[in-house]
Amino acid sequence: MSTTLDAPAEFRRVTAASPVVAIVGATGAVGVELLGCLEARGFPLSRLKLLASPRSAGKTMHFRGKDIGVEALDDNSFEGVDIALFSAGSGISKRYAAAAVKAGAVVVDNSSAFRMDPEVPLVVPEVNAAALAQHRGIVANPNCVAAIATVALAPLHRAHPIRRLQAATYQAASGAGAAAMEELRLSTAASLQGESFEPKVLPHPYAFNLFSHNAEMDEASGYNGEETKVIAETRRILGAAELPIGITCIRVPVLRAHAMALTVEFDEVVSVEEARRLLEAAPGLRLVDDRARNHFPMPSEASGQDDVLVGRLRTDLGDPSGRSLAMFVAGDQLLKGAALNAVQIAERLLSGR
Amino acid sequence: MSTTLDAPAEFRRVTAASPVVAIVGATGAVGVELLGCLEARGFPLSRLKLLASPRSAGKTMHFRGKDIGVEALDDNSFEGVDIALFSAGSGISKRYAAAAVKAGAVVVDNSSAFRMDPEVPLVVPEVNAAALAQHRGIVANPNCVAAIATVALAPLHRAHPIRRLQAATYQAASGAGAAAMEELRLSTAASLQGESFEPKVLPHPYAFNLFSHNAEMDEASGYNGEETKVIAETRRILGAAELPIGITCIRVPVLRAHAMALTVEFDEVVSVEEARRLLEAAPGLRLVDDRARNHFPMPSEASGQDDVLVGRLRTDLGDPSGRSLAMFVAGDQLLKGAALNAVQIAERLLSGR
Incomplete structure (x- = not known):
């Protein structure tokens, strides 16, 4: 099958046996x-x-034992270029994705630029790889929380449609x-030495502190971006267009793995045992649910890991009907929440599966 | 009125004009x-x-310009002793509270020993000071999360009974x-220097990490203590014996203020504006709810403060009926979550109000 852009429902695979891959934003946290x-x-x-930006051009990065110039x-x-992995923010994606597609590349975009574009599939391979068949040159990589959460939610949702979701991140x-x-790191070191520190990147002090997520706030609804x-x-990823979701996003002083408390309501009682079985059998997940040892998902154990950790499964006491489950999830923000998912999408583009 | 223990419904006030106060566990974090x-x-x-324990006896602590021996x-x-403030764990409270009461003191107990004893009022003065009238020598000071949460929940609950509560701490x-x-502090300093650190006090690594609360786990329900x-x-504090409450308690790498995401369901739609007015007028609370500046309750601003901070008030998108509000709360664990609330109880015992 050749690489084409014509038919909407056609799966434009990358057919080069050994494709040329470009990383846009190579020197950023996700690029690395x-x-x-x-x-x-x-x-x-x-x-x-x-x-990367002209500022970073000329740097070299190490890959498979060689230095590659930026x-x-x-x-x-x-x-x-056959596959372009974009991770340099929405502005760059909006500005350059079309050029990449025109040049014949398939774009896997880690920004939010195209995620809600109906012509651009938004894909977590373990959850909705079939959506890839609709792509027309661009595939969107989801927000990190959405990617990590849906890996844990999808196995339950497939067996018992989720009717309501409450999340705190x-x-x-x-x-x-x-x-x-x-x-x-710097503000924490300063705090430990009793020195003051002026935040530059984030809007609030971060050392031993937490705060409401720094994304832009919609002043009318009170929800942030x-x-x-x-x-x-x-x-979109779960294919549940009307699913009511309540969420509070909080930035905590942890370096690279996101965690979240999820409460999921179903139409019927779903036992903890069944949920465990479903999650244990699901790809991309590792059950960490040891009540006897008080061992549950933690950022320290999720960091650097491909798998999303899920555990603390229990019947939610906040739902008198007994039809809700609570759980705790942790996943590496830079891996499943960003780079790994993008590379997994690229792998699917190659295999056509 | 004299200090008596006789009639069950009688409010046993402390009537000494200048009472003698004892602190049990004076050298601990709450004691200080x-x-x-x-x-x-x-x-x-x-x-x-x-x-304090024999181990700490002989130390001195500073109070009103003088050194007092432990x-x-x-x-x-x-x-x-007229008032005994206990903060040395359940075991010590169970062992010594009766001796204190027998000697004529009123005990304000910061442990969990008597909190669910129907003969012992469990009191947050802003919320249920009237319960003090039932005390028979012991008043229980609540768990820190319960104390901080109820200060923020009570003003809403009084105006519109809460039907369901979901919390993540x-x-x-x-x-x-x-x-x-x-x-x-030590594990974070070690982490910043790339050194290893063996946790001794808590069951999991704490530097830049978080974990499910270390209280004892009920293996049957999956909820921890x-x-x-x-x-x-x-x-008990809200006087809502059947209130369904779902909760996930997480230990985060913050030093002394607790925060929590609360989602509250009512029987009817309660507007954000009305909730703001109710919370703004309530004692012990400070509204920090500036959407334009993305400024909401944070541990760094709650630490060392008597008031509990409440904000991020919004209609919960997880409840399609629109009858739920979401909010974020932060309060000093050592103050309103422990010492301050105990001293406020003692003040009420003196004033009889």
Whole structure:
């Protein structure tokens, strides 16, 4: 099958045996992880092209034992590129994705630019890989919370449609980029030494502190942009357009793995045992649910791991009907929440599955 | 009125003009704050007696410009004491509270020993001070999350009975004592220097990490002891015996203020504006709800403050009926969550109001 853009329902696979892959935003926190995932997973690429802002051009990055120079992104960057992994913010995606598609590449975009575009599939491979068949050159990689949450929710939702979801998040610094991670380290070091620290990257002090997510606030509804994204994207990925979702997104002083408390209501009573079985059998998940040892999902154990951790499964005492389950989830924001999911999408584009 | 124990419904006030106050567990994290609250609030005591384990006896602590020696607690410690503030764990309270009452003192107990005893009122003065009238020598000070949450919930509950509550907590190190706070500092310093650290006080690594609350787990229900306490105590303080409460208690790497995401369901639609008015007018609360500046309750601003901070008020999108509100609350675990509330109870015992 050849690479074409014509028929809407056609699955435009990447057919090069050893595709050329470009990373846009290679020097960012997610860019670094994209390199790592491509290498760790033995992604069958013939050439890796690293693109970034002119400021970062000229740097070199290490990949498969070689140094690769970072080039400045421009309209001609995508010639000969089969897969372009974008991770440089919405503005860059909106500006350059069309050029990449025009040059023949399939774009996997980690920004929010196209996530709600009906012509762009929003994909978590374990959950809705079939949506890839609709792509027309661009595939959107979801918000980190939505990606991590849906891996844990989908196995339950498939067996027993979820009717209502309540979430409170515990989000790591990495979601705000490498500079936020460094601000967490520096401000914490200052605090331990009794020194003052002026936050530059995040709007509030971060050392031993937490705060409502720093995404833009919709003043009318009182929900911030992070919460709005998670609601819309979770619905889209699960194929549950009307699912009521209540959510509070909080930034906590953790470096790179997100956690979340989820409460899920079904139409009927779903036993903890059945939920455990469903989650245990599901791809991309690891059940960490040891009541005797008080061992449940933690950012420290999710960091650097491909699998999303799920546990603390129990019948929710807040629902007198007994039809709700509570659980706690942790996943690496930079991996399943970003780079890993993008590379998994790219793998599916190659295999056509 | 004299201090008596006889009639069950009688309000046994402390009538000494300048009572003798004892602190049991004076050298602990809460004990230190009890001294601070008594001093800051100008509590009209004639003498302060500091009691602790034999290990701490002989230390001195500073109060109103003087050094006071710490004495070893024994059965005779309460002679002449009018008010005994206990904060040395359930075991000590169970062992010594009766001796204190027998010696004529009123006990304000910060442990969980008597909180669910129907003969012992469980009191948050802003919420249910009237319950003090039932005391027979012991008044229980609630669990820190229950105390902080009920200050924020009661003004809404009085105007519109709460029908369901969902909570996710972000709990500070201080709830596990001074040693846990120190472990958070030491393990974080080690982490920043790339050194390993073996947790001693808490069961899991704490630096830049979070974990399910370390209270004992009920293996049958999957709820831990902290969650069970918050559920039972919140119901008791609000006078809502059957209120369905779902809760996930999480320990976060914050030093001394607890935060919580609360979702509250009513029988009818309650507007955000009305909720704001009710909370703004309520004692012990400060509304921090600035959507334009993305400024909401944070542990850093709640620490060292008497008031509980409440904000991020919004209509919960997880409830299609529109009858639920979401909010975020932060309060100093050592103050309103422990020492301050105990001293406020003692003040009511003096004033008889």
